[in-house]
Structure formats: C-alpha cells, structure tokens
Amino acid sequence: MRAGAAIAAVKRRSASRASTLYLFALPATLLFVVFIAYPILWVAGQSLYSGTTDGRAIFAGFANYKTILGDPTFWIVVRNMVLWGVITIPVQMLIGGLLAYFIERHTHALRGFFRTMFFLPVVTSVSVISLVWVQIYAPYYGIAQEYLKHVGIIMTTSPIGDPKTAIYALIIVNIWQWTGFSMLMYIAGMANLPSEVLDAARIDGARGWRLAVHVIVPMLSPATKSLLLLGVIGTLQTFPIVHLMTGGGPNRASEVFGTFIFKQSFVLGDTASGAALSVIVLVTALVLSLVQIALLGARLSPAGKEQP
Amino acid sequence: MRKMLFLATTILAAALYSASANAEQKEVTVWSWFVQSTMEKSIAAFEKAHPDIKVKYTYYNYSPEYITALKAAAASGSLPDVIGLQPGSLTQQYRENLEAVNERAAKEWGDKWAEKVFPVNRKQMLMGNPKGDENYYIIPQESQVLCIWYNRKIFEKLNLSVPKTYADLKAAAKALTDNGYIPMFQGAADGWQNENVFLMLANQFSAGIVDKAQAGETPWTAPELVAAMKAWKGLFDDGIFQQGALGAHAYPTGAQLFAQGKVGMMALGSWWMQESKFPPPLSEFVQNMDGFDFFYLPPVKDGNSASPPVGGIDIGYGLTKNGGKNPEAWTFLAELTNGVGLQEALNDLNDLPAFEGNSPKGDITDHVKEMSARFMADLPKAENQRFASPAVAEALDNALAGVAAGSTEPEAALAAVQAASEKALAAK
Structure with a gap:
C-alpha cells in the first residue's frame, strides 16, 4: 500500500515536471510556429496559386513550379x-x-x-x-x-x-x-x-x-x-x-x-x-x-x- | 487627503487635455523614396498652412527596401495613407489598394484639372490600366526630361563644342579620353540608365515607336528598333561610353565622378540640377550648376534628327484605401503635388513640375533659370519614358546588357523582348 502510494506520488511528480518542461518550451515553440512554420506554410500555399490582373488568386496546382523549371534563368x-x-x-x-x-x-x-x-x-x-x-x-x-x-x-x-x-x-x-x-x-x-x-x-x-x-x-x-x-x-x-x-x-x-x-x-x-x-x-x-x-x-x- | 484629491484631479485634467490635443491634431502617414531633406521642407510648408494636420513621413531606399515594404504592407492591409509611386508597373501592382482620385481632383482643381497636367504625364497616369478603366490612381508631383549633361568647363578647356553629329560626339569622346577624362559615363549595370539611352536612340529613329511596341502595334523586332539597338552597341564600341561601363553604376559612382569634374558627359535628366542644392562642400562645377549644361543626343545616323525630349513623371503619389478613409490624406496629397508642398520641392530644384503654371522660386541663378526654362519648354512635347509592364522593362534591360556585352545579337535580343511583350499583353 505504502509502495503504491509512493509510486503514485512519483508519477504525479513526474507528470507535473513534464508539464512544467512543456511550459518552458512553449515560448520557443510559439515563436517558431508564428515566425517560421506559419510563414513557410503560407509561402508553400501561395506557390500553388497564381494571381489575375484583377487581384484574384486562382488555384494553379504545380503550374508555377513547371514554369520556373522551364525558365532558362x-x-x-x-x-x-x-x-x-x-x-x-x-x-x-x-x-x-x-x-x-x-x-x-x-x-x-x-x-x-x-x-x-x-x-x-x-x-x-x-x-x-x-x-x-x-x-x-x-x-x-x-x-x-x-x-x-x-x-x-x-x-x-x-x-x-x-x-x-x-x-x-x-x-x-x-x-x-x-x-x-x-x-x-x-x-x-x-x-x-x-x-x-x-x-x-x-x-x-x-x-x-x-x-x-x-x-x-x-x-x-x-x-x-x-x-x-x-x-x-x-x-x-x-x-x-x-x-x-x-x-x-x-x-x-x-x-x-x-x-x-x-x-x-x-x-x-x-x-x-x-x-x-x-x-x-x-x-x-x-x-x-x-x-x-x-x-x-x-x-x-x-x-x-x-x-x- | 486634500493633496491626494488635488493630484488625482491634475492627472485627470492632463490626460483629458492630452486626449483632446490628440483628437484635434489629425495625422497623415506617408511612405516614399523621395529625397528626405526636400520632403521635410514640403511637409513643414504643409503643416504651416494646415496646423491641425501632422504628417508622419517614412523614407525608404527605393530598392529593395521600399518595394518590399509596400508589398508586405499591402498583403497585411497596413499601407500608409499616401504612397510614392512611379507610373505604369509600380502603380498597377498596387491598383487594387489605391483609390481612384478623379472626383477628389475635380473637386480640388476643377473639372478640367487633367488638362493642366503635361500630356506625357497624363498618358503615363493611365498607363497599364485595364481596357476601359479611365481612373487615375496616381497624381504626379514632378516631371523629368532626359538629356545628355556635359561639363562645359572641360569642353571649353579642350575647345570642344556641343556635338551636332555622331562624328562630333565621337571626336569629343576621343578628345576627352586622350586628356584623361571619362568620355560619357554610363552606369550600364543599372537597367534604368540603359533604358533611358535606348529610348533616346529609338525615338530618334522613329518618334513614339517604343510606345507602339508596348501596345503591340509594332513588333519589337521592327527595323527602327533593331537599328537603335545596333546604335546602342556602337556607343560602347566607338568609345563614347567609358571602358568597363557594364560593371559601373550611375549612382553613386558616376554621379560623384561627374560632379568632381572627372567625366565629360553623362546621360541623366533634369533632376541633375538639384546637385547644386545639396549641402556644401560643392565642387566648382556643381556650385550653381556653373560647370554644367545639357544637349540632346545628336543623330547617330545620317538622315536622323537629334533625339527628341523623352521623359514624363519623375514621381507621383497615390491615395491608398486606408488614406481614402482619412480626409486629411487627400488634403496633403493635393498640396504635395500641386500646392505648397510642390513649391518647396521646386525651390529645391528637385525636378520639374507635373502641373502647368508652377516654377521654382528663391535663390536660383540665371543659368539655372535658363536651363529650367528650356526643360519646361521641351516637356509638353516629350516622348514617353515609362513602361507599362515590368516584365517588358526587365526583358529590355537584359537585351540591352546582352547586346552591349556582345553575348546576344540585336535581332535575337529584341525577339526576346517581343516574346515578353506578347506574354504581358496576353495576360492583360
């Protein structure tokens, strides 16, 4: 009984320790998501669209990639x-x-x-x-x-x-x-x-x-x-x-x-x-x-x- | 307790006063690449005339800072009230973010206001608009005329006169080179300076041909444009431009050497007069523009005339959708382009006005007045300098560099411009 209580206490402590560690990682993770991951995903999304003269964006699939790869430059x-x-x-x-x-x-x-x-x-x-x-x-x-x-x-x-x-x-x-x-x-x-x-x-x-x-x-x-x-x-x-x-x-x-x-x-x-x-x-x-x-x-x- | 009450009342009164002061003074935000010192004078004059409006100006270098800042701000909907623009491609890129200013301008300056804008500027204001869209999204502030500036003191010392023929130009370049001067400084690493010289040449072979080619009415491979491209190559091969011009920049290198009296000629424009208004120390050549005068490129082929004036809008301003919600933004834009703000820019000799009836005032010598008057007389008949499509301008820049370097033949280079032009016209 006493051993079980001790194990439970250790588990509680380690769960609390893990959540504290996650909390420490949160600011860096947030910065990464806002300033790195989101812009990368946004740019990747933009690469699948092409603009029209009236400012609309239409889905173009991989057409932009095809055009780029076909450009001698x-x-x-x-x-x-x-x-x-x-x-x-x-x-x-x-x-x-x-x-x-x-x-x-x-x-x-x-x-x-x-x-x-x-x-x-x-x-x-x-x-x-x-x-x-x-x-x-x-x-x-x-x-x-x-x-x-x-x-x-x-x-x-x-x-x-x-x-x-x-x-x-x-x-x-x-x-x-x-x-x-x-x-x-x-x-x-x-x-x-x-x-x-x-x-x-x-x-x-x-x-x-x-x-x-x-x-x-x-x-x-x-x-x-x-x-x-x-x-x-x-x-x-x-x-x-x-x-x-x-x-x-x-x-x-x-x-x-x-x-x-x-x-x-x-x-x-x-x-x-x-x-x-x-x-x-x-x-x-x-x-x-x-x-x-x-x-x-x-x-x-x-x-x-x-x-x- | 009484002390506490007094303190609280004082703080409250101060906060209320500050809030009311802020409410009284309205703000206009402006972004541009326009010379900061001159803009500050224009803003000071505006704020004196409109004490209830505060203008917050942010200066950027044109490339890459300004164009990247505009792009980011447009994407996030945070453009300032007023933005500096060039006609054609830059204005068109932001057309969706700009207010059409026709009605505001008519209310400000009368129904026939557009007729007071020089014809070449008017044409450029509509450049690149979709078919049927007669709205103006840019109000020009200043105009320019392209020309060949020369150092008249060096010319006098070497007994040279203003070249009237291509043979004269070659002889002048040779004399300058033989005497240790740079003949004609070309910053051929800069696309804009190459475009300017090519426009001088092309309009010499057939006035207005570049506009026709832009509109798809004449192919870029037309014989006149091929001849202009060959003449362009000739300027390098015949020693008119300095050796190694393709690796040189007009600013700051060329301009500094020209101002210091180490260069005989340079293809620039009416804006060069402002050098004389920069803070001292100024060279003996730049002081009151004593050392400088200008001419138009002489005929490069028998039967041609000298290049006609080429030019148009130097800089203009647009009212953004955000600025459309701020009534003071238009007030500022109007004063900047055709009011107290413009007058300050003209007095600083920044460039020529875009609206008729304006001229520089103040401490200006007779020589500068005379040159300014010559430019103003030529402005109404100037050929268009601007490109509606950035892709066509880019293709022409590459064609000019390729031909100058000898890596592309004129016909092939212009065929590439034609391809870019067809693509741009098809997308429209």
Whole structure:
C-alpha cells in the first residue's frame, strides 16, 4: 500500500515536471510556429496559386513550379549556385584555416591585431563592401588598375560587367568577406584542442607541417563540418552582394536564388513564382543539410557529442 | 487627503487635455523614396498652412527596401495613407489598394484639372490600366526630361563644342579620353540608365515607336528598333561610353565622378540640377550648376534628327484605401503635388513640375533659370519614358546588357523582348 502510494506520488511528480518542461518550451515553440512554420506554410500555399490582373488568386496546382523549371534563368541560377558553393566553401576553409594556424602558432604580441584585421570584413556593411569592390574592379579609373598599370596590365573591361566573369568576380568578393569567419571558427577549434594530445604528438616527433596535417586538421573536423553546413546554407541565402554589385546581370549572368526570387516577387510582381522558387530553395537546403548530417555526422562543434 | 484629491484631479485634467490635443491634431502617414531633406521642407510648408494636420513621413531606399515594404504592407492591409509611386508597373501592382482620385481632383482643381497636367504625364497616369478603366490612381508631383549633361568647363578647356553629329560626339569622346577624362559615363549595370539611352536612340529613329511596341502595334523586332539597338552597341564600341561601363553604376559612382569634374558627359535628366542644392562642400562645377549644361543626343545616323525630349513623371503619389478613409490624406496629397508642398520641392530644384503654371522660386541663378526654362519648354512635347509592364522593362534591360556585352545579337535580343511583350499583353 505504502509502495503504491509512493509510486503514485512519483508519477504525479513526474507528470507535473513534464508539464512544467512543456511550459518552458512553449515560448520557443510559439515563436517558431508564428515566425517560421506559419510563414513557410503560407509561402508553400501561395506557390500553388497564381494571381489575375484583377487581384484574384486562382488555384494553379504545380503550374508555377513547371514554369520556373522551364525558365532558362532558373538553370543559370542553379549553375551559379553550384559554382558559388563549390568554390567559396573550400577556398574560405583553406585560407581561413591557414590564417588561423599562422596567427595562433606564429604570432604573439600582435595576435589580437591580426585576428581583428582578418575578421573586419565580416562585420563591415555589405553596402560598403560592394561600393569598394565595384571601384576595385573598375577598369580605366579603378583601384586595381592603379596597381596593375605598374606591371603593364591594362584592364579593358570590368570583371563584373562581363557575363563570362561576373559570377567569379562576385565569388572573390564573397571569399574576401567571409574568410575571416572561417578563420575565427578554426581559432575557436584550436583553442579547444587538448594540449596533452599535441604534446604527445610532439614527443613522438610530429612537428610543423606533419603536426598540422596529421594531428591538428583531423581534430578540427567538427569546425570543418560546421563551416560546410553553414557554407551550403549561406550559399543558398546569397543576396545582398549580388543585388548591390550586379543586380544579377549582365543579362542575368550572375543571377542567384536570392536575386531571382526578389525580381520575380517584387520587381515583376509575380509572387506566385517567387513563392515556388522559395519552396525549391527551402527543400534544397533541407535535403543538403540532411545529406551532410547523414554523411558527416551531427558533431558540429568541439564540445558536441557524436550522434549514434 | 486634500493633496491626494488635488493630484488625482491634475492627472485627470492632463490626460483629458492630452486626449483632446490628440483628437484635434489629425495625422497623415506617408511612405516614399523621395529625397528626405526636400520632403521635410514640403511637409513643414504643409503643416504651416494646415496646423491641425501632422504628417508622419517614412523614407525608404527605393530598392529593395521600399518595394518590399509596400508589398508586405499591402498583403497585411497596413499601407500608409499616401504612397510614392512611379507610373505604369509600380502603380498597377498596387491598383487594387489605391483609390481612384478623379472626383477628389475635380473637386480640388476643377473639372478640367487633367488638362493642366503635361500630356506625357497624363498618358503615363493611365498607363497599364485595364481596357476601359479611365481612373487615375496616381497624381504626379514632378516631371523629368532626359538629356545628355556635359561639363562645359572641360569642353571649353579642350575647345570642344556641343556635338551636332555622331562624328562630333565621337571626336569629343576621343578628345576627352586622350586628356584623361571619362568620355560619357554610363552606369550600364543599372537597367534604368540603359533604358533611358535606348529610348533616346529609338525615338530618334522613329518618334513614339517604343510606345507602339508596348501596345503591340509594332513588333519589337521592327527595323527602327533593331537599328537603335545596333546604335546602342556602337556607343560602347566607338568609345563614347567609358571602358568597363557594364560593371559601373550611375549612382553613386558616376554621379560623384561627374560632379568632381572627372567625366565629360553623362546621360541623366533634369533632376541633375538639384546637385547644386545639396549641402556644401560643392565642387566648382556643381556650385550653381556653373560647370554644367545639357544637349540632346545628336543623330547617330545620317538622315536622323537629334533625339527628341523623352521623359514624363519623375514621381507621383497615390491615395491608398486606408488614406481614402482619412480626409486629411487627400488634403496633403493635393498640396504635395500641386500646392505648397510642390513649391518647396521646386525651390529645391528637385525636378520639374507635373502641373502647368508652377516654377521654382528663391535663390536660383540665371543659368539655372535658363536651363529650367528650356526643360519646361521641351516637356509638353516629350516622348514617353515609362513602361507599362515590368516584365517588358526587365526583358529590355537584359537585351540591352546582352547586346552591349556582345553575348546576344540585336535581332535575337529584341525577339526576346517581343516574346515578353506578347506574354504581358496576353495576360492583360
């Protein structure tokens, strides 16, 4: 009898504890539902309708998706996004990792200065960055031209004004802006490396390049995985730098998902195809994230635990 | 107790006074991308004339901030009372959220009020309306005329005169380049500046042809438009525009270089005069517009005439459905477009008026007055600058960029514009 009462009391306590926990989760859940889940569902719903000239919306099924997939611009965007991800993510990781290694291992008094300098572009306004880089790229009177003329190079076109080079010119700006972030992630990763492992490796004769490649790089894999995941999501979210520097031109050569959605929805007023494009981006981001988690595991920070 | 009673009475009296003050002063909300400093002067003049009305103005950059804010507000039914508009596509996107202003305007300015609006503006006010809809959803505030501005001090220094032929224009561009100046700055990364130059060219080959193509009366692949597209490419190939123009922006880069005296010519419009009213320090060229004058693009082919004036509404305003419920909103809109508010904008040389009978007053030099008078004389005969369909404008922007870059032939580029035009006309 006494044991039964005790069990009942424990059950009551755990039920009360569970409801308290649900209560704690409620604000976050509400915020998620109002600001994330509902807008996603609303946009997904909009993508199945098309507008008429008198402002009515008629059900169109998957017609908007069909139109988007048949639009040659969509495939230019896909090509640009692949190039963006394939180039920016590894290059940023590589340069960011090297910077972190040299700053952490070979600078002492000026460590803070170098960290700040390389991180500065990350916190600089995109408007400022785009203005400066448009001037750097300008032939004839541009900043790069001022230096290049000393070695006999005359720029005849702007890299962002040529359909063949525009996307690469923008990728360079993006790498310049975000490498500092990769550097910071690797610095944080290095700070968490267990010193006993490094000491043991040194005792075993690992030095310099060998220590870096065979000990430090593998131990920094959580930071690398985080950068990979953030890089893919960041690629799909690209908008301001392209909008401000080329507007997706010339002749749509540097169009990315962000500028394409913006044009369809706000410039052309075709919110239905803008919504369809947004859903495509969302699904792509979701699939890519799940694939990465499945392939690389979910341990994305040095403190994180490997998922079984 | 007496103290408590006194305190309570005081608080109650203050609350009542505040409530009555708020009730007396009515508010009008306005959103636009219009220059904030000039709008503040217009609002101050309005509030002086109507002390019982308070205007709350929210300034946005045009793109992306303004157009995204409008879209979100329209979707949630929270548009302000008055919104800044461009004729054609922007007005049409919000037509369902706007009040037709015909009756209010007739009551304010008389039955024949529309005749006081310059013809090109009147045409643009109806642009894109469904067939049979003669309502006005936009009241224009300011007009503009497109032209080629040139730095007359640099021209004088290099012994150059205003180009009368294409050969003159090429020679002037060469002389400017040889002397270290940018010949004609084109911000060809901006679709709007490319459209403006193309309109100058197209109307030179056949006045009004772009309007006919928009209406489906002439194909975009017509020989005159193909010739205009080839002439457009020629401006890049012949060194009229600066090298690398396709990657350049008219604002702020081009405008700053032009104001600093590093550029010989630039295709802009009557709004350039306002540079002289910006806060100091101003360059010797911009001061009182001493360094600048304008001309129209000379004939690019034997047998052509110089480009006719092209222009129309610079900015207009619409009364939203929310504003329709607020009587003070129309009062403000009327004063802003053809009253004390407009006068302040004109005095600031923001641009030309949209209604006849208005002119800038105050501290303006004879040189500026003379240029303003020339623009005003040309405005009544201006060709239309605006596009009814954003999809057609977008297709033309892409065509112009593709041809300029050499990645598309003029005929193929215009065929793409024709396809976009047919689609837009079919949807209407």
